[in-house]
Amino acid sequence: MQLTVNGRPAGIEDKDSLSVTALLDELKVKDALYVTVELNGEIIDRPVFDNTVVKDGDSLEFLYFMGGGR
Amino acid sequence: MAQEQTFHFETLLIHGGLEPGPSGATTVPIVQSSSFAHETAEDLEDIFRGRKAGQIYTRLNNPTTESLERRLALLEGGVAAIATASGMAAISTAVLTILRSGDEILSSSSLFGGTYSLFRDTLANYGITSRFVDPTDLAAFEQAINENTRLIFVETIGNPKMDVPDIAALSGIARRAGIPLMVDATVTSPYLARGRDLGADIVIHSTSKFINGTGSVIGGAVIDNGTFDWGSPLFPHFEPFAKKYRQFAFSARLRKLMHKDFGACPAPMNSFLLTEGIETLGLRMERHCSNALELAGFLRNHPRVGWVNYPGLADSPFHAIAGRQFGNRYGGVLTFGVASQEESFRLINALKLARNLANIGDAKTLVIHPASTICVDYSPEQRTLLGVSDEMIRVSVGLEHHEDIIRDFSQALDSL
Ligand SMILES: Cc1ncc(COP(=O)(O)O)c(C=O)c1O
Numbered sequence: 001m002q003l004t005v006n007g008r009p010a011g012i013e014d015k016d017s018l019s020v021t022a023l024l025d026e027l028k029v030k031d032a033l034y035v036t037v038e039l040n041g042e043i044i045d046r047p048v049f050d051n052t053v054v055k056d057g058d059s060l061e062f063l064y065f066m067g068g069g070r
Numbered sequence: 071m072a073q074e075q076t077f078h079f080e081t082l083l084i085h086g087g088l089e090p091g092p093s094g095a096t097t098v099p100i101v102q103s104s105s106f107a108h109e110t111a112e113d114l115e116d117i118f119r120g121r122k123a124g125q126i127y128t129r130l131n132n133p134t135t136e137s138l139e140r141r142l143a144l145l146e147g148g149v150a151a152i153a154t155a156s157g158m159a160a161i162s163t164a165v166l167t168i169l170r171s172g173d174e175i176l177s178s179s180s181l182f183g184g185t186y187s188l189f190r191d192t193l194a195n196y197g198i199t200s201r202f203v204d205p206t207d208l209a210a211f212e213q214a215i216n217e218n219t220r221l222i223f224v225e226t227i228g229n230p231k232m233d234v235p236d237i238a239a240l241s242g243i244a245r246r247a248g249i250p251l252m253v254d255a256t257v258t259s260p261y262l263a264r265g266r267d268l269g270a271d272i273v274i275h276s277t278s279k280f281i282n283g284t285g286s287v288i289g290g291a292v293i294d295n296g297t298f299d300w301g302s303p304l305f306p307h308f309e310p311f312a313k314k315y316r317q318f319a320f321s322a323r324l325r326k327l328m329h330k331d332f333g334a335c336p337a338p339m340n341s342f343l344l345t346e347g348i349e350t351l352g353l354r355m356e357r358h359c360s361n362a363l364e365l366a367g368f369l370r371n372h373p374r375v376g377w378v379n380y381p382g383l384a385d386s387p388f389h390a391i392a393g394r395q396f397g398n399r400y401g402g403v404l405t406f407g408v409a410s411q412e413e414s415f416r417l418i419n420a421l422k423l424a425r426n427l428a429n430i431g432d433a434k435t436l437v438i439h440p441a442s443t444i445c446v447d448y449s450p451e452q453r454t455l456l457g458v459s460d461e462m463i464r465v466s467v468g469l470e471h472h473e474d475i476i477r478d479f480s481q482a483l484d485s486l
Binding site for chain 1 (some may be wrong): 117120121122123124130131188313314315316318319321322325326
């Protein structure tokens with residue numbers, strides 16, 4: 001499937017959908033414990049990472065609070 | 071990380087947040103670098119925008135310090151931890167993350183002298199008012215809340231008053247008022263109790279004390295338990311952070327504003343020493359507690375000693391609540407009184423093993439006369455509020471053999 005991650009195209013091979021948890025793993029997202037995930041413009045609460053499904057065409061933004069800017 | 075959450079506390083003290091080091095190193099690498107280079111301009115933009123995790127500049131974050139922060143967050147069961155240059159930096163950064171001019175702190179009157187000074191004098195100059203109430207008087211605490219109160223602050227065991235508030239009850243008061251509870255757990259350390267389990271939204275440690283354990287480092291930490299709803303209309307300045315970062319709202323505001331702007335970051339070397347020191351926290355706290363109990367028992371029966379204040383003594387008014395909150399352990403700090411200030415000076419001067427200095431939580435037994443040192447700038451009324459009397463000596467009971475500690479106090483008392 002094709003996703004847009006942080007404004008850039010990202011392909012995930014051999015999969016049509018994934019949970020947010022599995023996607024963080026698949027993309028080897030660093031410090032996943034501290035990331036906020038926005039799926040198609042909506043912030044996903046951490047407790048529902050396991051059962052929120054990401055599908056082909058979805059757009060995701062990852063947000064860390066540890067960075068420098070606001 | 072998921073597996074780490076199932077480890078026992080003692081295992082987390084050693085392995086929590088520890089990643090494999092270069093060349094198979096088993097200790098946390100000391101990354102002594104001010105800044106961190108990135109391959110492309112896009113990478114650095116992503117990190118600055120918070121789209122990607124990564125290092126920028128040691129004032130903001132550092133791999134050695136992050137290793138310490140991960141371990142502290144796991145130990146406390148928090149969503150995030152921020153290490154600071156000192157315990158006072160942790161308190162001032164955390165408090166200023168929450169409060170604006172016109173806001174009020176409802177604080178325990180039983181405080182470390184530096185915190186009292188920060189709240190009473192320094193913050194007052196910036197329009198933040200503090201009200202001090204006996205933390206064991208729950209009705210008075212509840213009554214002291216007004217429309218400007220935005221934070222409740224207490225110590226798990228008041229230093230040096232040695233009183234023990236019912237933290238779960240104070241948490242209930244904070245919940246009902248819709249404001250957060252911040253708990254300074256320096257004296258108990260994460261080992262005696264996790265602030266989260268007692269209902270604290272934010273936990274403070276001066277890591278200079280028991281977490282370091284050897285008197286070699288000044289450091290502090292703020293742990294965000296992610297339990298407070300910062301979307302509340304009482305905190306409009308949190309709105310963008312609550313929207314964007316949800317349960318990390320407090321950590322995000324702290325990191326992106328106060329920690330970044332005031333700049334009280336720890337040195338990587340100090341963070342390293344803290345990751346070393348914390349490994350033995352559990353073993354050390356057990357010994358601090360048992361030695362303190364032995365010394366308290368000895369002092370109480372000595373004819374030259376007027377009184378002993380230690381929650382571990384069965385007749386302490388705080389014995390029951392401390393036992394319940396801290397798993398029947400009562401900490402490594404106690405106070406006692408002799409006849410006068412003059413006699414307490416003679417006693418301190420006669421001690422051979424215990425060191426006369428301003429600190430707690432060292433492997434060595436430490437004593438101090440608080441009225442003439444930590445609280446020397448305060449009026450007699452203020453000292454009374456903080457639980458400091460002229461004849462009082464504070465002891466931070468170390469890890470030496472308890473018989474040697476007792477022998478030292480015994481010979482000093484007998485020399486009076
Ligand atoms: C209970 C308590 N909180 C805070 C502090 C301040 O910590 P630091 O000395 O690391 O700034 C101390 C230090 O004495 C303390 O005992």
